[in-house]
Amino acid sequence: MIPYTQEHRMLQDSLRDFLNKEVVPNIDRWEKEKTCPAQLFKMMGDQGYIGVNYPSEYGGSEMDFWSAVIVMGELSYINFGGFTGSFYAHTYLPLPLINALGTEKQKQNYLKPALLGDKIAGLAITEPGAGSDVAGLKTKAEDKGDHYLVNGSKTFITNGTIGDFVVLVTRTGPKHDMTLLLVDLASSGITKNPITDKLGWHSSDTSQLFFDNVKVPKENVLGEEHKGFYYLMNNIQEERLLMAVMASYAARFAYDKTLRYVKEREAFGKRLSDLQALRHKIADMATKLEACEAITGTAIREFIENGSAATNRITKAKIYTAETAMEIINDAIQLHGGVGYIEEFGLARVWRDVRLFSIGAGSSEIMREIIGKFEIDGVVHEK
Amino acid sequence: MIPYTQEHRMLQDSLRDFLNKEVVPNIDRWEKEKTCPAQLFKMMGDQGYIGVNYPSEYGGSEMDFWSAVIVMGELSYINFGGFTGSFYAHTYLPLPLINALGTEKQKQNYLKPALLGDKIAGLAITEPGAGSDVAGLKTKAEDKGDHYLVNGSKTFITNGTIGDFVVLVTRTGPKHDMTLLLVDLASSGITKNPITDKLGWHSSDTSQLFFDNVKVPKENVLGEEHKGFYYLMNNIQEERLLMAVMASYAARFAYDKTLRYVKEREAFGKRLSDLQALRHKIADMATKLEACEAITGTAIREFIENGSAATNRITKAKIYTAETAMEIINDAIQLHGGVGYIEEFGLARVWRDVRLFSIGAGSSEIMREIIGKFEIDGVVHEK
Amino acid sequence: MIPYTQEHRMLQDSLRDFLNKEVVPNIDRWEKEKTCPAQLFKMMGDQGYIGVNYPSEYGGSEMDFWSAVIVMGELSYINFGGFTGSFYAHTYLPLPLINALGTEKQKQNYLKPALLGDKIAGLAITEPGAGSDVAGLKTKAEDKGDHYLVNGSKTFITNGTIGDFVVLVTRTGPKHDMTLLLVDLASSGITKNPITDKLGWHSSDTSQLFFDNVKVPKENVLGEEHKGFYYLMNNIQEERLLMAVMASYAARFAYDKTLRYVKEREAFGKRLSDLQALRHKIADMATKLEACEAITGTAIREFIENGSAATNRITKAKIYTAETAMEIINDAIQLHGGVGYIEEFGLARVWRDVRLFSIGAGSSEIMREIIGKFEIDGVVHEK
Amino acid sequence: MIPYTQEHRMLQDSLRDFLNKEVVPNIDRWEKEKTCPAQLFKMMGDQGYIGVNYPSEYGGSEMDFWSAVIVMGELSYINFGGFTGSFYAHTYLPLPLINALGTEKQKQNYLKPALLGDKIAGLAITEPGAGSDVAGLKTKAEDKGDHYLVNGSKTFITNGTIGDFVVLVTRTGPKHDMTLLLVDLASSGITKNPITDKLGWHSSDTSQLFFDNVKVPKENVLGEEHKGFYYLMNNIQEERLLMAVMASYAARFAYDKTLRYVKEREAFGKRLSDLQALRHKIADMATKLEACEAITGTAIREFIENGSAATNRITKAKIYTAETAMEIINDAIQLHGGVGYIEEFGLARVWRDVRLFSIGAGSSEIMREIIGKFEIDGVVHEK
Ligand SMILES: Cc1cc2nc3c(=O)[nH]c(=O)nc-3n(C[C@H](O)[C@H](O)[C@H](O)COP(=O)(O)OP(=O)(O)OC[C@H]3O[C@@H](n4cnc5c(N)ncnc54)[C@H](O)[C@@H]3O)c2cc1C
Ligand SMILES: Cc1cc2nc3c(=O)[nH]c(=O)nc-3n(C[C@H](O)[C@H](O)[C@H](O)COP(=O)(O)OP(=O)(O)OC[C@H]3O[C@@H](n4cnc5c(N)ncnc54)[C@H](O)[C@@H]3O)c2cc1C
Ligand SMILES: Cc1cc2nc3c(=O)[nH]c(=O)nc-3n(C[C@H](O)[C@H](O)[C@H](O)COP(=O)(O)OP(=O)(O)OC[C@H]3O[C@@H](n4cnc5c(N)ncnc54)[C@H](O)[C@@H]3O)c2cc1C
């Protein structure tokens, strides 16, 4: 899928080394403890893995988008979906917004430490009463001259408790009048409530945040006031595309594991891989995986060439891979028999973790809404 | 689905009362503790819920098979898959064998206390090297005159650690030469190793059992020696049928919950249940649920009338409901959005728990093998 | 599926004899000629096959609803979907309405000759601009005192050209104000335009009908004036249920044929039925077929007991079987390889014919709308 | 999907003009007559459309493989599957073999006139007793010194009756010992029997061929004697890849047509395209279409770069598109309601025509066998 340059290969190799040494041996433990190992952000920031495709002036390496694909792909492949999700919700949710819209000062104070792993970031949109329907959110920011006063609550916020700051989406008027604020999570008036038991993403921190008269200075407004809704809608292509990447690599993890297993495991005097019904199942899994990689690769190439004009294609890649990866992983469990049901063997985890992909970053239903707008109503996104 | 008599209704009502009072309030806790609440066996035995369709002379109530359907259905509907699985692996795996094949003494010593909940039972077939392929098992029972000497190991045994005894399937000769033994789990030479982390069935005990020169007196042979394999093959119809029941009721639980949710939850200024795409999804879920209940109900009726002659139909009901229930539950999660991903709301649990049904009690692939034999090779099961 | 009585068996035997002698040998020819063999109506009327479950006073045999199931099932099983469709559109579309609503004179003039096969009937609802949306139809009947003057057009009307009369749905006021009229197709002012090339149902007559100032005497009003819409909505349960029956038997035809084929055909030195991947496919087909039969049988039983209260279940059986039968037949073609693609072997025909079932008698989307009303909005149908 | 050069655009434009002028207006007639309009070969040869990617010395234009993609894509998009199939079975089944293996004389006598449309060609592999199992074929070629004597029969041969010559696969020894012969169909001893009624491909000629002591001069051996089986296995990548192209464009035809229809058609006071359930269906169709195009485009790019090393990927593209195109087309019919069932509207045809793609050029099951060899057994194809 990836047109590797030498630089890409070097990135991949060093990242693999790092992961195998520092991360892989501890995954099972962190997962059981249901902790997000926040220290990894710093370690990854030090190695430059956060900022691969960010500007060098803020600590990035200014590589192309494929480098982000490599980072998210490799992370996804080690089957550590929770932390991968945290890393993703840090690196590719709030940071692209700051990078695109931030003032120099904001970039120095938030983007740079985030790329170095010194600060952990999140993006806080969802509320108890408004998820898919972003326009329905209620957390209010009142203009008090030099600052905003924020009241309301957010939920399901990745990195909400372990994070240092979030890009907070607030209502500053009726309907689509919203404003993005850079909010330090240590500010007074913020209460954090971690949601500890989730189906998956165990090593990720998902939290509720309550805002009670939280003061946010005006200089922390990201981009222009009142334009937050549009900023959001226009800066989620990397997010969705990288979720397709994560889904594809998670499916490949499950597939590769299964391929090894069926060649070893025996039943009825044969290797499982000699049973025709299972061979055909493997062939179908491989075909679906190829479709995931092809649809994702095609979308990435268009994104690199045409930016937001790739939105329709990216949306399709997101829904397709989220749903198809689950089918592949489900078959992977099946082919492992009882062993597939035991956490230790890792397939249970990837199945639980990937289930989120049809819900988060825009549910499959919302993807269908968007695709419908492009296909039927002829909406066109500019480059 | 069920042609309720008044007796059935009474059973259902009292069981519901019992569950709501004694069980439901504690489920979340037990699940988190990953404990099988073994004390429930005794409580349920006292109330007569274990023995509903067993002979009264051993503590049962001698009701018809629909009573078993009611018990397993109600249990399944409270979304406590782990314990339900333990109860099932006690009541409908080893006990039908003892009931069918046991001597009077065996019934007094094992069946009766098991029906009263004084002893917890299991059925131990699977080994590390032999699951689907029962004929490949290796745990050996050597004939030592008045007793057997058992060596080997079993894995994935439900109730293996909390249980008092198992029906143990042992090899007593080549190929299909196997013998069923009633083995007290307190016997010396037995080591138990609980498998703690599973995808689902958290409140069920699944264990490995190691047998090192375990002595089993000849009077503990169940049925005739060397005929174990055939006994097994001929006594799994209740087991499979009740798994179809469990799957159908688990799907109904998820469906009912979703129906309530979409009528309350709002997005984009409407109730979710006013969005046509979701209405159609609900309709599809309802249709699949109807198919689950119809195929199961039809199989039950045939089983009651024709016994083992219903095998082909039961096998189809088992594979169909196990796979279709997962589709329904998957949609249920989806329609709940982020909330579907949080354990507290219960859908995550039922999704994890039901995943086992395509693997356990004969995997879907093994079901296809069996159906193929009936359909293609014209195998016929006698009444 | 059917709880056969001796009377049922006799009906089935005699019908099979009749079909094998008079119909089966000519099917291929009729299909190629794209003719509906109208003479069969008379022959089947003579034998009593039309009126099996109609009152004896109008030529019926007053058997139970299972007899209708047998007739439609046997017809469907001989793979002659076009004529079967014509027969169905005669026997179970207009006639139940006349039977339920007709005056004695109407029954003598229309129902009786129709049951005897002396007249061919149709039901004309669909218009070029209104299919699913029955309330959108425009064909107007103006009240002229002793008669109605009809103007407008209908399309896709089965038996429109070969038929003697239709129950015509006309608009007699705004919105749901419609009136059913018994219209002789020989009336002056009616033009008929057969639609000759259809995907399937080749031996069925599907026609457009144009009404230009057609006079219909008041005595031909069926039921009360202005109530046509409600009559229609309340009298389509037999129609939908029997379509589920037709779908199930068509699937069984394809399945049985495939089972025979895979046991004979060889490839790679084996019978196809020895190839595991195909055995498993067969098992899946058999399982789906069982689900079709179970969901249909369950709906029939409820319909016999509770009449219209079975609507929800019937609707589910209709959508489920229409869609699942296509999957089964599609697999049947696949397992026949190139031969499946040749008309002579009959699978192409059944595939083409059954494709209609998700469109006609209420499309799958309309079924979902209806199921949604029951499940979500709590609509209840009285017995 | 296609990285168009100016040359590609010119080819596409001129071909579209040609098709719109000479072909499209006659398609319905040819289809009804169930004739392959053989004269089109000459017309297309004159315009250079047959030889786009063949060497100029034999009448080709020596463009790249994308030109073949354009030709097959455009043909597929006009919904004339039968002739498209004939054209394909001429241009991309036998001719690549002659181009790769032929002597100068063979190329002058067969390839050149075929590229010019002066001769129509076919590839004859399948026999009544051997389709998927090529190694099981029995048509015998006896070595008589200066010629071969051919006896046996072939079936399902596209262009068998209208064709001038075929590449005939014959048995010249046990097992995989086969020889390819260039056989003039006018040779004495050949009887042709057209198979007239097929599910689809109505405007294609599919025939049985009987060989009774047919003399074939040695100079008509294609490639080396006894190596025919391997030649076949190694020269079918273009064939399979172009079938994926045909499938993708046929699906796009159905999709585009549906998109137009739902925007015009009204029901329940709305355009169909305003109904959410249909919008989501459209989104799913569009997503599947994107996956078809992505998997095919990816395979083409790899084929152009790496030749036969792309086999695994091509095989996946073939099975994926053949099956997915049918799903898309099936939905297209559904969204058209009754109109989808009428031949005149063209969806019935594309549905019937594309059904072949999971059977011909290697069935889906055979694709799975091949993919299994690559994925599981580690078979590697050289560049
Ligand atoms: C582990 C986890 C991490 C998360 N991380 C973050 C984060 O970092 N930041 C953040 O802001 N949010 C986060 N979220 C929230 C996530 O983005 C939302 O859950 C998601 O957007 C869906 O919103 P919802 O849960 O409110 O569902 P709802 O919007 O209530 O949707 C419920 C169902 O209705 C469907 N639906 C909604 N509208 C329509 C429509 N118009 N037509 C058809 N169907 C419709 C949905 O698809 C879904 O199936 C996270 C969630 C989870 C579980
Ligand atoms: C929570 C839990 C509880 C359990 N409880 C019990 C218990 O109480 N007692 C007990 O004895 N066992 C129990 N089991 C074990 C269970 O019955 C086995 O896991 C199951 O039978 C599958 O066997 P296996 O795991 O060895 O898989 P395998 O047999 O190794 O199968 C691996 C894969 O290969 C497939 N396969 C196998 N053979 C074929 C074939 N011929 N053709 C095609 N595909 C094939 C299988 O379907 C599966 O997909 C339990 C398992 C779990 C996870
Ligand atoms: C061979 C044949 C025989 C027939 N015989 C008869 C007969 O004897 N008498 C008779 O009256 N009619 C007959 N019909 C007509 C048939 O009943 C209609 O075709 C059918 O009801 C669908 O209507 P339509 O074709 O107008 O499609 P439309 O109503 O235009 O529907 C187009 C598509 O939109 C979908 N759709 C419509 N409304 C909604 C909605 N609200 N939400 C979501 N999706 C929606 C439909 O499901 C369909 O997919 C026949 C049709 C055929 C092809």
Ligand SMILES: Cc1cc2nc3c(=O)[nH]c(=O)nc-3n(C[C@H](O)[C@H](O)[C@H](O)COP(=O)(O)OP(=O)(O)OC[C@H]3O[C@@H](n4cnc5c(N)ncnc54)[C@H](O)[C@@H]3O)c2cc1C
């Ligand atoms: C319209 C049309 C045009 C054609 N044109 C040509 C042509 O020009 N030249 C030519 O040579 N042939 C042609 N064919 C023949 C076509 O290639 C064969 O039909 C195809 O290869 C399948 O072979 P079969 O029909 O013998 O099916 P079979 O080989 O008998 O297969 C029957 C079923 O068994 C399955 N099967 C077979 N082997 C296995 C296995 N090992 N494991 C699992 N499943 C298996 C198949 O997939 C299929 O589902 C044409 C066919 C048609 C219908």
